[in-house]
Amino acid sequence: VTEDDLLASIREIVSVDDPRVALGVGDDAAVLDGGVVVSVDAQVEGSHFRRGWLSLEDVGWRGTVAALSDLAAMGATAEAVISSVVIAEASDALGVMRGAAQAAHAHGAVVVGGNVARGDTLSLHTTVIGRARTPWTRSGARVGDAVYVTGPLGSAALGWRLLERGDDGGPFVERWRRPRARFDLRGAIAPTACIDLSDGLALDLGRLCRAGAVGAVLEEAAIPTEPGLAAAAAAIGEDAAALSLGGGEDYELAFTMPASLDPAIAVRVGEVVEGAGVRIRARDGTLRDAVGGHQHF
């Protein structure tokens, strides 16, 4: 069962017709009456990170930003963070909460609730609340729209691979450890559809396409990467193109809108087309299905 299958089943279980819920399970976040936008994300030791790779503060920061990014993808403000920590040593929860508070503050939000429970496997569950008058959704992409991304991709995935090899320093590891959510695009863009890139461009753009019943074609040469990524990837035998297409946890946004955007704001990487699925045009002009990305199950 894939994560998307599972979420579809959950959606069936919880689906209700309720006037207080403008948008329920299925988008990056839910929207309640009055433009209150809500989302949750979890970081579990062994699944999302290994203990030696992150300080307690890093765990708090990463978990909080991962959740906040869902609000950014909805065009919402970040307002409140609620953190539930499972941890073996109660006093260690303070480090996690400190990182959560730092991340909240850095994105204009406040930690308003916390819970600590004892357990051998460290996990952090972060619910975030923001507001949006007109939330962006995943589902409005139109044939002919351009596909944009808000920044370089593949850096966090390279950081993860470096950590797996025992190399725990440098900018790519730092991008994985201390991501930022892109609230700065709010007000600067008017997307027809938007999603945050937590599981990689191929997979997340595929979700956006499915939600809008459209397809997309990416231009491989257009996908932005950080300076030095290709060389650093090659040095450890990794393919930079695969990292930028399939690598998750950069927490940039992918969005669609008519192709009229100042290139300083976001990078145009492709086009919305009829049909379904995401294809990618290689530098030699050949088209293939865009694959890769992190399915949690």
Add this chain to the structure above:
Amino acid sequence: VTEDDLLASIREIVSVDDPRVALGVGDDAAVLDGGVVVSVDAQVEGSHFRRGWLSLEDVGWRGTVAALSDLAAMGATAEAVISSVVIAEASDALGVMRGAAQAAHAHGAVVVGGNVARGDTLSLHTTVIGRARTPWTRSGARVGDAVYVTGPLGSAALGWRLLERGDDGGPFVERWRRPRARFDLRGAIAPTACIDLSDGLALDLGRLCRAGAVGAVLEEAAIPTEPGLAAAAAAIGEDAAALSLGGGEDYELAFTMPASLDPAIAVRVGEVVEGAGVRIRARDGTLRDAVGGHQHF
């Protein structure tokens, strides 16, 4: 370190002066701008329950009600539930979500968000959102107020002890498995302070007293218990009075207000006094400190 010490430290870390936060960490729930009330609670296998004691649906129900009860204690409505599940088998998350959806529905709320992560130790982290124009808090108790509780105490604690002995049927086990949160008091009472009884009357009323810089004296003979509790407790060598004073997870409310309440609405169990701490007057008139209750650390 006790749970209360830990929460005090967390409060220091996250405390901010922010106009969007009317009431931050420290009460049963936080209050955001516009009367949005938020709380979180976690249920962790091995700490809050054992797997054989609960079906997956029960886990979802219990975890959701435990969180919703914090909203009830604030005099808020229940509106939205966001559930984050850690579970070994992804498909088992559906059972947990089904129980969460049932509990949400039974209390007038809707599940609007869910997250599933893989982990060997089952846990459920539930954030709840409601609304209250004038939230009740823990901190307003005044000397001379009566202390009320909304229903019989000790039933869930007896249920837990029966389960520990391998006796997994009957009404007390059911009270522990399938608690209800007391939203029905909303509109019927005007408390000066209120708290939900998740950790037991002695401990939770102590928190209410500390928040209000007052003390309380309970009348042992007045504390309500379910018919049959004393006999069922005695049959397994447990003390009914200790269960009703120290036993948690009944999710009734304790509140203070001037002594003018219709006894059909809530049971008067004591009085707010000057000083600090909770004492209890035994049937023979002697006063002692009220002890017992569940400290999570």
